[in-house]
Amino acid sequence: MTAIAPTAAAKAAGTRRKRRLGTLVMGLAAWVIGIIFVVPILYMILTSLHHPSDAQTYPPSWGAPLTFDNYHDLFATTDGIGAPLLNSLFCSVVSTILVLALAIPAAYALAVRPVRRWSDAMFFFLSTKMLPMVAGILPIYLFTTKVIHMPDNVFVLVVLYTAMNLPIAVWMMRSFLAEVPPAIIEAASIDGAGTLTIMARIIGPIATPGVAATSLICFIFAWNEQLYAKVLTSVTAETGPVFVNTLIQTEHSYLAQLSAGATMISIPVLLAGFAAQDKLVQGLSLGAVK
Amino acid sequence: MSLSVAEDPVVSTTRTGPPVAAYRKWGRESWSRRAPLLPALVFLIVVTQLPFVATLVMSFIKWSAQPDAPGKSFAGFDNFKTVFTTSSYRQAVLTSIEMTVTIVVVSAALALAIALLLDRKFLGRGIVRTLMIAPFLIVPIAAAVFWGNGVLQTGFGLVDGLLGELGIHDAQNISFLTSHPKMAIEIELIWQWTPFMMLILLAGLQSRDPEVMEAASIDGANAWQTFVHMTFPHIRRYLELSVVLGTIFIVQNFDSVLGMTGGLNSTNIPYAVYEVFYSAKDYGVASALGVVVVVGSIIVATFALRVVSSLLTEEESR
Secondary structure (H helix, E strand, O other): OOOHHHHHHHHHHHHHHHHHHHHHHHHHHHHHHHHHHHHHHHHHHHHHOEOHHHHOOOOOOOOOOEOOHHHHHHHHOOOOOHHHHHHHHHHHHHHHHHHHHHHHHHHHHHHOOOOOOHHHHHHHHHHHHHOOHHHHHHHHHHHHHHHOOOOOOHHHHHHHHHHHHHHHHHHHHHHHHOOOOHHHHHHHHHOOOOHHHHHHHHHHHHHHHHHHHHHHHHHHHHHHOOHHHHHHOOOOOOOHHHHHHOOOOOOOOOHHHHHHHHHHHHHHHHHHHHHOHHHHHHHHOOOOOO | OOOOOOOOOOOOHHHHOOOHHHHHHHOOOHHHHHHHHHHHHHHHHHHHHHHHHHHHHHOOEEOEOOOOOOOOEEOOOHHHHHHHHOHHHHHHHHHHHHHHHHHHHHHHHHHHHHHHHHHOOOOOHHHHHHHHHHHHHOOHHHHHHHHHHHHOOOOOOHHHHHHHHOOOOOHHHOOHHHHOHHHHHHHHHHHHHHHHHHHHHHHHHHOOOHHHHHHHHHOOOOHHHHHHHHHHHHHHHHHHHHHHHHHHHHOOOOHHHHHHHOOOOOOOHHHHHHHHHHHOOEHHHHHHHHHHHHHHHHHHHHHHHHHHHHHHHHHHHO
16 A cells, blocks of 8 residues: 555656646647747838848848838838828728628617528628629729729728628627527517617627627728729729839839838738737637637 | 528527517517618628629620720620630639638648647747737738748748758749749748638637536546547537638638739639739620639539538527
């Protein structure tokens, strides 16, 4: 008996040590992978802070002096990144507001007081998302330039981004509104609460986190969009992503400037995404993951 | 050109069941129920479906916008004949399939492995999670132009530079973008989309019942058994969801082709349509190509919708 006890203890200690080692190795592996994934971004930021002549050398000039000149130059000229960024902001914010205005009532009709065959409507919304955007772009281009004569116009982009994000928003908002227990609505209704009261007092508070998640996703997708913007805008309505693509000028040292532009347009998305990581997950899974 | 879903899997009694009296009091006309849905439906039909109808019509018209081109005329099936007989379009279809499958499969496998790592407790887990998300938060065209010009560029790119520092001979002449353009795009998109799938899978892993997992461990299940019999069945729906959603976005990829290779030996369908319309200005052929793409998408999407529909069913049956 005296012989068994220490052996068991030693065994347990051994397992514990083994497990701790396993945790250490796994943690280390996670750190290495995380760093590998973030290296291109760090290098982009580093390059954006280098002088143009230091940015494209072989081997890379890791320790070259840092400067904010590239960012300064991006904003300094009148045809710089300032106006495109404002256009992007306008398109993203306004289209997100429109999406919410259309999606919330629709989600209400699909979740809280579901219409008959509501799942068909859901699949219709999702199916529009599966059809390639590029297949409808030519008629849209001809319509906006030749029929309504609105080429290079931010409002056209607002309409298109609204349509682009609406299916996602409907799916997300429906899944959030489906969380509202019918019994509560029923009880409130029996107690004499009208539709508006029910919306403001019961559905509103439950749906608010969903609205935040939906807004975040719609903002990001509208901000990121480049195909429509490239085809439908030229000067006045040019958005950030289109502008960044024009920074590729292979006849001189362009990489530092390009990195600064790429970093600049990514900063709003990075900040918003980091600040709301949980909302990001909810949104990306169309509300399926809470 | 919507997709109809044959079966109606989600009519369940739990939702339609609740006491009719309250609803009746609350409004009985069905039009008032449908009204909130209509603005969104009408808007979406007008903005996304009408252009497809127009595309369909234009696909039967011989219509080039080149300055010296003859006027518009009825083309019959000529545009479609062009689409199916031109080898570069067939190549674009193959490229699209090849790249999408590669990216989705590799991203899903990587994402699952990383999600399993991040599901364990370790020092700085929150920081690593934040680092992992970052690639997905870089604007796609910004990521594409930087990968194309700063990371994989021949000579002054990061990868050539690092290989050179490691003592690889002649590293500055390694040209990924011209010798392996598809692989270059695949690597960039795997880098961007793995975090997306990882986030969904991690949420799935964290929704497992800790008590059940503990019970498995007490009963002596080893890590592999736990994964095969408990973890994997649980996160299968999350895996399906991330694959379907990832595919929807990745198959439409345009920015990476434009920003990295400009279509060199890596033209996918979206880029091909863009080129015919934007550069070649052959509106008829561009439309026919668009129609073919839409028909193909409907076939693929029907399968994808099955998966999503099973998710809805599951939600309803809870």
